[in-house]
Amino acid sequence: MRRRLAKVHGGSVCAKVTLLGIAYLVLSVVVAKAILVFLSFLNAILTPVPLGAVLGIFAAVGIAMFLVPIIPGVPVYICAGVLIPNVMLSDEERADVNNPTAPPSFWLGLLIACGLSVALKFAAIVLQQEVIGRRLGRYVAVRAACAVNSRFIRAARFVLTRPGCSYGKAAILVGGPDWPTSVLTGILRLPCAQMLAGSTPVVALIVPSTALGACLLMARRPGWDAAASLM
Numbered sequence: 001m002r003r004r005l006a007k008v009h010g011g012s013v014c015a016k017v018t019l020l021g022i023a024y025l026v027l028s029v030v031v032a033k034a035i036l037v038f039l040s041f042l043n044a045i046l047t048p049v050p051l052g053a054v055l056g057i058f059a060a061v062g063i064a065m066f067l068v069p070i071i072p073g074v075p076v077y078i079c080a081g082v083l084i085p086n087v088m089l090s091d092e093e094r095a096d097v098n099n100p101t102a103p104p105s106f107w108l109g110l111l112i113a114c115g116l117s118v119a120l121k122f123a124a125i126v127l128q129q130e131v132i133g134r135r136l137g138r139y140v141a142v143r144a145a146c147a148v149n150s151r152f153i154r155a156a157r158f159v160l161t162r163p164g165c166s167y168g169k170a171a172i173l174v175g176g177p178d179w180p181t182s183v184l185t186g187i188l189r190l191p192c193a194q195m196l197a198g199s200t201p202v203v204a205l206i207v208p209s210t211a212l213g214a215c216l217l218m219a220r221r222p223g224w225d226a227a228a229s230l231m
Contacts, residue, residue, distance in 0.1 A: 039075060039076070039078075039079035039082075039083075040079075040082075042057075042058075042061065042079070042083070043079065043082055043083045043086065046058070046083060046087065047086060047087060049087070051084075051087050051088065054083065054084065054087050055084070055112075055116060058079075058080065058083060058084070058116070059116065059119075059120060062076045062080070062116075062117075062120040062124075063120060063123060063124060063127070066120065066121070066124035066127075066128070066178065066179070067124065067127065067128065067132075067179070068179070069179040069180065070179075071179075072177070072178060073121060073124075073178050073206075074205075074209050076117065076120065077117045077205075077206050077209035077210045077213065078209055078210070078212055078213035078216070079213060080113040080114075080116055080117045080210050080213060081110065081113050081114075081117075081209070081210035081211060081212060081213025081214040081215075081216070081217070082213040082214065082216055082217050083113070083213075084109045084110075084112050084113040084116065085105075085106045085109030085110050085113060085214050085217055086109070086217050087109065088105040088106065088108055088109030088112075089103065089105055089106060089109070090105070093105065093106070097220040097221055098221070098222070099221065100221050100222040100223045100224070102218060102221075106214070106217075106218070109214075110210065110211065110214045113210050113213070113214070114206065114207050114210045114211075117206045117209075117210050118203055118206055121199075121202060121206060122196055122199070124178070124182070125182050125192075125195060125196060125199055126192060126196070128178075128179055128182035128183050128186065129182045129183065129185050129186035129190075129192055129195060130186060130192055132183050132186060133182065133183040133184065133185060133186015133187045133188075134186045134187070134189065135186075136183065136186070136187055137186060137187035137188070137189060142187065143187060146184060146187055148187065148188060153184075153188070156172055157188055157190070159172060160172060160173070160185065160188075160190055160194070160195070160198065161190065161191075161194070163194070164197070165197050165198050165200055165201065166198075169198035170198055170199075170201045172198075173185075173195060173198045173199045173202075174199060174201050174202045174205070182195070
C-alpha cells in the first residue's frame with residue numbers, strides 16, 4: 001500500500017480534485033440558479049393562463065427537466081410552489097399584501113402543487129428507469145462502464161432488491177442523484193414497482209420544497225418573510 005501511495009503524483013491528484021470541485025460548483029450552484037431564473041420567467045408568462053393549461057405546460061416542462069442528467073428536482077418543486085398557487089389567486093388576493101392570512105385558494109393551489117410535484121417525480125422515475133436505463137443496459141459497453149459486477153454495485157443491487165422500503169433502499173434511491181440513480185436501476189433491470197415503493201420517502205423532500213416556493217410567493221405579506229428567507 002505504501003509503495004502504491006508513493007507512486008501517486010500529488011500534483012495530478014490536486015488538479016483532478018480541483019476539476020471535480022469546479023464541476024460540482026457548476027452543477028450544484030450555477031445550473032440550479034439558471035434553472036430557477038428560467039422557471040421564474042415561466043411563472044411570469046403563465047400567470048394569466050388558465051389553471052388547466054398551466055398544469056399541462058408545467059408537467060411537460062417538469063418531465064423534460066427531469067430527463068436532463070444535470071438538472072436536480074428541487075428547483076422544479078420550488079417552481080411548482082410558486083407557480084400553481086399564484087395562478088389560483090385572484091387579482092384582488094395578489095394585491096392584498098397587507099393581510100398576513102393566506103386565502104383558501106392559496107392553500108388549494110399548494111395542495112395541487114405538491115400532488116403534481118410528487119406525480120412528476122414518480123413519472124420521471126419510470127421514464128428514466130424503463131425508457132432510458134433499460135435501453136442503455138442492452139449495451140455491453142454501458143454495463144462495463146457502470147461496473148455492474150463490482151462489489152459496490154452488487155451490494156447496492158442486493159439492498160435495492162430487498163422487499164419493502166428499507167432504510168438502505170431509501171438512502172440509495174432518495175439520497176442519490178435523480179437521473180443517474182434511476183437510470184442505473186434500469187441498467188440493472190430492477191423491478192420498477194419496487195423502486196417506486198423505495199422512493200416514497202422522497203415525498204418528505206418534495207412537500208417542504210414546494211411549500212418553500214409557496215412561501216416565496218407570499219414573502220411580501222407580514223409574517224411570511226421569515227419562511228421565504230430560508231431559500
